[in-house]
Amino acid sequence: MYGVQVIVLLLVFSNSLRKGDASYELFLGILGELFQSDNVLPSDYGLNVTTYVEKQGYPLESHEVVTEDGYILTVHRIPHGVKNGTDGKRERPPVLMMHSLLCSSMDWLYLGPEKSLGFLLAEAGYDVWMGNVRGNTWSRKHVKLDPDRDNDFWEFTFHEHGYYDVGAYIDHILNVTKHKQLYYIGHSQGTTELFILTSMRPEYNEKIIHGISLAPIAFMTDVRSPIIGMMVKFKRQLNNLFELFNVRELLSSSKLIKEAGKVLCADGSPFQEYCSLVIFSLAGFDSPQLNKTHIPVIVYSTPAGTSAKNLLHFYALIDSGKFIQFDYGRAKNLKNYNSVEPPEYNLSRISIPITLYTSQNDYLSSMKDVVTLSQSLKNSVIRKIKYKRFTHLDYLMAKDVDRLLNNELIDYMNSIRNGSASHDHNKGWHDTAPAVLLSFVSLTFVCISLIINCV
Ligand SMILES: *[C@@H]1O[C@H](CO)[C@@H](O)[C@H](O)[C@H]1NC(C)=O
Ligand SMILES: *[C@@H]1O[C@H](CO)[C@@H](O)[C@H](O)[C@H]1NC(C)=O
Ligand SMILES: *[C@@H]1O[C@H](CO)[C@@H](O)[C@H](O)[C@H]1NC(C)=O
Ligand SMILES: *[C@@H]1O[C@H](CO)[C@@H](O)[C@H](O)[C@H]1NC(C)=O
């Protein structure tokens, strides 16, 4: 398992890889010379959110939003589509989309206008806002703290993402659009953030029409990812290394990773299979939906960085099997939380309707855990992805994500929007109008009642 050692080293030293000095540049040069010769790079390689959206001919706005605790974040907005009416008069409901761990707003875009949800929603008449949480490529800024010097900048986990970052985004969007409410779509960690915000600050339940949770993460009792499994096993050693080398920032966008994506993962590289293997062992194995040719485009913007502390918070979820706040150890817990154990998030405070999308081949968000989550929420339904090999990352990168998920998801949102989807407590979606029901069945999902009948 050299893979694990390589990943641990990357984690520990990823911070220092950001800084370019002469020997580092030389090393990159040699790496390129050695491996690149026969590689064919995809035409979208080397584009970031702004240049990519521009290339596709879509309008893009970047807004800076300052959180209560001083982080300066960037949210990307595609205010309207290009094929379907660009006049400003139409009513366009705002949608806030939040990416997963180590990712960015690019998640919702990198398969282009025909497939990626960010573009498709804009074309379907929504006002699309794609957030970036503190610490990633687009949100590495603070009114006082310097991310390169101040350790305090990195004192956050997905708790602060939910509590501050998402809260600030919602207030900003509602202020700019003059809407009273918005739709929320999260993937993986982006769903965790929604659960935290709406349980810790119940007033935000008023501001969200509906929460769409793709591959939800709250309870983590059934994680099958070999990489995560190994890292949890060695968490003490990893934590010691973080302390020893004062590692606060993990896997931020660096030239080395971009270069590795270019020279190792492109078509023609003998190491391309290894790149697929890393993706599979994180997300779920062997999806024929992975477009290997496209990996360099993805690796150019991902990973986008997070804090070491964030990883430790995920470990605590896996270790405890509970959806709990950060574990500081007994003494500090007592001080912070007034109890020796970190408190569980109180999911019964969430009142918005939530739709939980789940799939069988997801190594991080298992169906079992999603059912537990659904039972803890007042107002949720589960929708199962029919395609059996759909993985945790296929929500973003499946070749046919439009056919397997996105088209249907947009139909579903439209039916919520025009009031034809009723959303009864924990019942599944079979209570929608018969015509809608039929079209759903013929598409890619089966309802919760079917899952229950099958297992
Ligand atoms: C995005 O790419 C453009 C062109 O390469 C560059 O000018 C810009 O600084 C990039 N933005 C970020 C945040 O990297
Ligand atoms: C075009 O946008 C409008 C709202 O702006 C929406 O109602 C309509 O469904 C969209 N049409 C298509 C084909 O997506
Ligand atoms: C709302 O937007 C206005 C400008 O349009 C700004 O002055 C005000 O501070 C904003 N309020 C909040 C709560 O963001
Ligand atoms: C796979 O990715 C390449 C490179 O971006 C792209 O040209 C191609 O159309 C993609 N294939 C499919 C089936 O999506």
Ligand SMILES: *[C@@H]1O[C@H](CO)[C@@H](O)[C@H](O)[C@H]1NC(C)=O
């Ligand atoms: C969770 O929240 C509900 C509703 O506010 C409250 O009644 C209940 O006591 C809370 N549970 C815990 C364990 O704090």
Ligand SMILES: *[C@@H]1O[C@H](CO)[C@@H](O)[C@H](O)[C@H]1NC(C)=O
């Ligand atoms: C509501 O939206 C659904 C899904 O797009 C559509 O099938 C249905 O015809 C719409 N109903 C009305 C009354 O517009």
